[in-house]
Amino acid sequence: MNTRRLPRPTAAAIVAALALVAGVAAIEKGGTVFSKRNETSLRAEPSALAAASGKTGFAEPLKVEEVRGSWLRVKAAKAAGWVFTGNIAEEKPTLPPPAGLTTVSASETDTVAAARPLAPAAEGFAGRHDAGKVKEDVEWLDAESAKVKGEAVEAYLRDNKKGEYRP
């Protein structure tokens, strides 16, 4: 049996790969992550309540310089600061969010969260299938969902110390 110990970099890479397979964030100092919103605020301290130190754009690569719990100190092309792990992606995102969807203002998300009509193709589908009552149900669901404003989600996270508001 080969008992030779692996050199440190190789061992670290294996750990990172295993973490990735296990669905655990393979985020470590020296790695690269990506912003996933049109605009993500970086903070001066690892806290959602800290002052903003800069902003990053969609799918911008961020070099990880330090990991502290659920927060990363990152360096972007034109900004640096702390970002919550939930606000970044380990792989480069492909489809940008609709304009206005940012982490800066929760209320802006309501622009895109407003109840929209079913896609024309699905409207036609409902008509051809005589699915009037079912269509009413889906439209009711969309309207009820739209009542949950971005501010309410923000307040829920903040009041329950969840997401980036975790201590």
Next chain:
Amino acid sequence: MNTTASHARTRLRPRIAVPSLLGALLLAFALPGTAPRASAFPSLDRLTDDLKKVEDTSKKVGKVAKGATGLSLEEEIAIGDAVSLEIVAKFGGLWRDEAATHRVNLIGRSLGRYALRQDLVWRFGILASDSVNAFSAPGGRVFITRGLYQLAGSDDELAGVLAHEIIHIDRRHALRIIARGELLTGVSELVKDNNADYAQYEALIGDLTSFILEKGYDPDSEYEADRRGRALAATTGFAPGGLRATLEDLKASGKAKTEKPFDTHPPLDDRLKRLPKDPRPPEPPAS
């Protein structure tokens, strides 16, 4: 308000004959070099292998999501809206309980805030069925049955269930199934031009809905949804053991033997075996 809409519990069927449906199906089933088959989709084993190859290749060229599915957001929504109609029809309509619907949307939207895909508007509904199951439609709609809502008592447990379904959408599990079919052109044409022939769209929605509601995703996709869903719940600040606790409660209830809960998912024991042994979340406060 607490009402249950009344619908026939059945899949949607065309009110009128679709003129070109037969032609579309023949086209789908009889492409050169392919043997006739009963489904537009390859077998699950082959599907899994093929998807891994597509994903690996896509990663190499830096086109992970778009390259793997080839669908735009507009096309995804056009498919997801129709699949949502099918899901609601199949389960006898929505449970129009405003308080419960508000709650699942608040928890679900909190999870969606930290999902990979930020191009979607996440919406969460409760199906008027006392069976235990959950489904997701491309485009961002997640459905759980009333039976599952009532089984998963705490916010942590609900979050575990919803996060699992979010991951199916986040990782484009349904769209990857479509990517293996031969109907993409029809969808693209239909989305661009409402006067286009809709036969291929009808065929695709029927096949995809059948896959989601009757066959279920391949086990690897389900285990990925369990694994990544647990991580998403934890990132959002919910107890990571929420899904596990729900599955354990289901097993302990005895329903697993009689009512086929989660019958579109892998066996409960297999899922529990793969999930970390997280402690149970705290019980919800007595109301």
